Amino acid sequence: MKKVKVEDAIGMVVAHDLTKIVPGEFKGAAFKKGHIIEVKDIEELKFIGKNHIYIIEMNSEMLHEDQAALELGQAIGGENTYLKSPSEGKVNILAARDGLLKINTSLLYEINYIKDIVVSTLHNNTVVEKDTIVSATKVTPLVVEKRYINQVKDILRNVSGIIDIIPFKVQKVGIIITGTEVYEGIITDKFAPILKEKVSNYKAIVEDVIFVPDDLEKTTNAIEIFKSRGCSLIICSGGMSVDADDLTPVAIEKVALEIITYGSPVIPGAMFMLAYSDDITYVGIPACGMFSKITVFDVLLPRIMAKDKISKREISELSHGGLCLKCNICHYPICPFGK
Structure with a gap:
């Protein structure tokens, strides 16, 4: 961490939550850990009594968690998916159409073996509707080395993502x-x-x-x-x-x-x-x-x-998970049968 004047902190990453207290009205984080300081934040920082703050030092070989999650999402999403903007260091990938969710699980496992990388998905072969969240990406630290994101991109260099939604074709x-x-x-x-x-x-x-x-x-x-x-x-x-x-x-x-x-x-x-x-x-x-x-x-x-x-x-x-429990109230497909 490094201590800097708030005026010099534009574009830098907040190292910890910055608390705002309004007696009888509010107590909480005005700026959360990982927030990137903008020009418009300076007035609010001074209002809550912050003339100096601690920031996380970054260099050209590092990415903020939001940018890293976005680049991950862009790399793994297929043609029939779209991304939501980063939120709290996470990017959701959604279905752009109704259909059958297909996940390249072997590449998914390989990607998640890389340090600091997190990619979660729904089960392969899940039926999804348009706008369903099918995957989420993030990195574990607030800032991550670019080389880890580049490793993901290198794994996917010959494929168009690891997620696709294929339509139902039988008429x-x-x-x-x-x-x-x-x-x-x-x-x-x-x-x-x-x-x-x-x-x-x-x-x-x-x-x-x-x-x-x-x-x-x-x-x-x-x-x-x-x-x-x-x-x-x-x-x-x-x-x-x-x-x-x-x-x-x-x-x-x-x-x-x-x-x-x-x-x-x-x-x-x-x-x-x-x-x-x-x-x-x-x-x-x-x-x-x-x-x-x-x-x-x-x-x-x-x-x-x-x-x-x-x-x-x-x-x-299918033998592994292929035994139906015959529950009194059936919740299929939200159950282990066939998974």
Whole structure:
């Protein structure tokens, strides 16, 4: 710290809170630690009895926390984000659109390994609305060496930030309800309304709901109908177990070019199926999707609707945190399930 006259302190950084006391009215910090003195502050400083103050000495190789946080935010934010002005040494990064939040977590971890650097984000693959705060940046000291900020910029030299918001792209969905007992009216279907509601949250249109018996040819034909109608997501519900009458997985295997998984390490949702063919996603949902409020389908649906291709490895990684606690009051997605 260095003691200087207030008239000479313009552009310098206050080293500690400067207290203002108005008897019976106010007692608190007139200028907080880290504040950069401006010309207009001189009168107020003298009013509170400050002719000299302690400042933090800076040189050309250092940055104030506000400027450092701003440069961090500019470096890590993607095209579909925007920044708020620095406040108390922190810069918030917000979503510029509705969509799916994508975080490059490997680079995020590398950045936070650098001395004095703090970058916090929401979870990767979180559904966000426009103007949601998705990240915050700051540095831990009041002033920081520029070289640490430059290290961050060097890590990101070949990428456009580590944060992006991708839109939901699926516009038309086909739903196939399998099961002879439903097809023949022996029991009432409860699957279709649930699935319609889930996809409607992403502003997609349900092209139609087709009911088929436990018949491989009829199930395959229903899939082909939806393909011909331009559906980019085809959901098949029921018929996903190992029972002799359950043929949904076989039907999906016949039409898909790439089977990602038949089975997931998530409960509920162990018999879930995911496959792709060109621009079409095929999903097989087991009966748990009708009785459980949240399943693996809900965990993956945001990515499916954004056409963010899911790998077998990513399905496997869901095993950690893939057990639903079935709470009396469900707070998903604000819970550990699927995280």
